Amino acid sequence: MRDVPRVSEEHLIARREQILDAARVCFLSKGLHNTSMQDLIQEAGLSVGAVYRYFKSKNEIIVAIAGTVVGTVQEHIDEVAGRRLPLADSMSVVLEAIDQQLGPGGFLPVALQVWSEATIDPTIGAIVKDRYEALRSSIRALVVHAVEDGELAPETDVDATTAVLYGMLPGYALQRMLTGLPDKATYMTGVRALISRR
Amino acid sequence: MRDVPRVSEEHLIARREQILDAARVCFLSKGLHNTSMQDLIQEAGLSVGAVYRYFKSKNEIIVAIAGTVVGTVQEHIDEVAGRRLPLADSMSVVLEAIDQQLGPGGFLPVALQVWSEATIDPTIGAIVKDRYEALRSSIRALVVHAVEDGELAPETDVDATTAVLYGMLPGYALQRMLTGLPDKATYMTGVRALISRR
DNA sequence: GATAAAAGAACGAGCATTCGTTTTAGGAGA
């Protein structure tokens, strides 16, 4: 139509992702606030102007990261919910996914930064709340299945049980990030002991 | 001895506490890094020089806050461990203490800031690790009591069970801080359902 | 050749911290 020197749309998306990847790397090692735009720009291998073409402020980058970082475990849980495994096995799969994200390069340390920011910045608070409520309802589906399949008693309080199982996930992640303990196998032993008791 | 115009030791301690109180207030509302020394100094009602007499840097203040913020729940748990209540009741008391610290003025939002910092700053990481390992062993005592009193099966894996119960605490606190749900009663229903099953 | 995209020098604001000065507490001497 117009005579335009425009670059492919994939290229634009790729550039955006390139910036967000750099942001994740920087935020992981230096934290949200100790990462300067200079750090981030250098990590991305771009220029100041290029980055500001895609995000109009540092805060906008943080918001974008908040949106992605929170969504990753979601997919694992939804996928596992579809499989209708025994509850303990589902939990095991989810914990495995968490475990993989704990190490260097994993997104969970960045997620912790985001949680912290969420209590301060209402925009990020809203994003986090939205995402984690979706996560909760995925866990809830696991509990509903367990009741339907007779694995949990019919009179089980679904919401209450959901809340506790849901809490076990960040409970595990936080323990590991802050103290290093326990390993996944130990934690799963405890989880099984609680949910598989007759 | 010397002819000294020195102020009472309580006064020195009180001034220190005055600064730390101001820091807690600021960190709660603006976060560790968006709080400037000016903010903190104004909140404390002191002068720049006065604050720098007691702490030689902003980071030193953050470290001091990390030490105190993490220690408060500890006392509640130790106190409750001494009472040898049924396990679920002990958990209820601890969750009540957590609940009180969730609202405005409570220290848990500041604790979340500190956890986040702990993954970045090794000094704070060490403090947090130390404090939360102490907390873990307090929880462990509750589990040991429950086994001794026949409330949990003799073959219970104490460390695994400790890990899960321990995880339930930040699991609850995080849910509440990030999503607002669930209320304590609901969560306790879930906890009781899991640990009191025969 | 026209315009989007990328570059990077420059800028002002705000930061943590320093330091020379002023105030204050409290013991010594009368």
Place this chain on the structure above:
DNA sequence: TCTCCTAAAACGAATGCTCGTTCTTTTATC
């Protein structure tokens, strides 16, 4: 008890630096 005196304590203007962001210039694309 009152008055100096001194060092600690408090003060706050000044400093240097780094930050996020803007804006003009250059490059690349169709």
